[in-house]
Amino acid sequence: MKYSYYPGCTLKNKAEDLDAYARVSAKALGFELEEIEEWQCCGGVYPLGTDEIATKLASVRALNDAKEKGRELVTLCSACHHVLKRVNDDMKNVENIRTKANNYMDLKEPYAGETTVLHFLEVLRDRIGxxxxxxxxxxxxxxxxxxxxxxxxxxxxxxxxxxxxxxxxxxxxxxxxxxxxxxxxxxxxxxxxxxxxxxxxxxxxxxxxxxxxxxxxxxxxxxxxxxxxxxxxxxxxxxxxxxxxxxxxxxxxxxxxxxxxxxxx
Missing domain, CATH: 3.40.50 (Rossmann fold)
Known part of the structure; x- marks a missing residue:
């Protein structure tokens, strides 16, 4: 089983071992974390302004990348997971945000919250058991x-x-x-x-x-x-x-x- 993987800035650049522990553990459990190409920082904080679109685009790109590959998107970091999950909810349920975000981006087709976002712990609980x-x-x-x-x-x-x-x-x-x-x-x-x-x-x-x-x-x-x-x-x-x-x-x-x-x- 292969998942799209969003590592985030801290685990990728400041705490590499923690990221590596997850990768080797995934392999031991029979699944793979495939890092998204050219991912960008999610911002670390979910923007609360209803008209704040630009800071959500990095998350939308990652979510759409997983959608195009037909995979679920996995994170290790609570902050990244929080931002990605809430932006995904916006893209699924808030028409104004969905329309503006898609207008900014050059996607094969509009993104509308199709990707399932999972924390690594949820993979252990709900996919591995x-x-x-x-x-x-x-x-x-x-x-x-x-x-x-x-x-x-x-x-x-x-x-x-x-x-x-x-x-x-x-x-x-x-x-x-x-x-x-x-x-x-x-x-x-x-x-x-x-x-x-x-x-x-x-x-x-x-x-x-x-x-x-x-x-x-x-x-x-x-x-x-x-x-x-x-x-x-x-x-x-x-x-x-x-x-x-x-x-x-x-x-x-x-x-x-x-x-x-x-x-x-």
Whole structure:
């Protein structure tokens, strides 16, 4: 099975190993992530202005590329996933945005939201299945107590993202169980870490991070995992606690026994 793949700027240019872990893990699970040619930055933030069209065009190009190849579009980054999913919803349901965006672009045929956008975690849950993932694990992470940190962008707005229950999600906990570890449920797992204000309001953001990490530690977590590069950076760098934070793809590659393949590349 082959998916069109949108890596995004951070994972492609600043955290290459996290991208590579996903690719080798996909191969071990029997599918392929084929990177879109000449993809462009999605902007990282969904533009809320109803007349803001230009900043959505990079997403439309990626979505249309997947459509023309007859594939679903997969992302690893919560921010990229959020922008692509919401722009796709606009192209499907908002006539004014759809018309203006298509007028800007030279496409074989107008794009109208036909592509299915999936986060890598959704591929694991909905295409591969947790039971199959468990069968493929060769190095189960037994004894590790892991708190899932969802953040804001995967879950909200709930009706458009349709990723999981925005108030009580479980996809990352199911992932943790599938790789052999024990999930830790804690109150702040879907609260904002202050990622977008971490430079301008560092103390405020630090306080938000510490509440999250203190909450996870208080419920017995040894570490956190996240699916957002900005959240991972913020929690690791902008907090006074020592709780380690990992990207989910790294632990997936470790559990599948393919992590060392990345070091050889």
């Amino acid at each position: 947790w039971d199959t993932l468990k069968e493929k694990v060769t190095n189960p992470l037994k004894g590790k107590k892991i708190g899932a940190y969802y953040g804001c962008l995967l879950l909200r707005p709930g009706k458009i993202m349709a990723f999981d229950d925005p108030e009580n999600p479980k996809i990352m906990e199911d992932f943790i169980r599938a790789i052999g570890a024990e999930p830790v449920i804690y109150p702040y797992r879907n609260e904002c870490c202050g990622g977008y204000i971490s430079l301008k309001e560092k103390e405020l953001s630090r306080g938000m991070c510490e509440k999250i990490e203190d909450s996870a530690e208080g419920f017995g977590a040894d570490m956190l995992i996240t699916a957002c590069p900005l959240c991972m950076y913020n929690l690791n760098k902008n907090s006074r606690t020592d709780l380690p934070v990992y990207y989910f793809t790294e632990l997936l590659a470790e559990a599948l026994g393919v992590k060392d393949e990345v070091k050889k590349q």
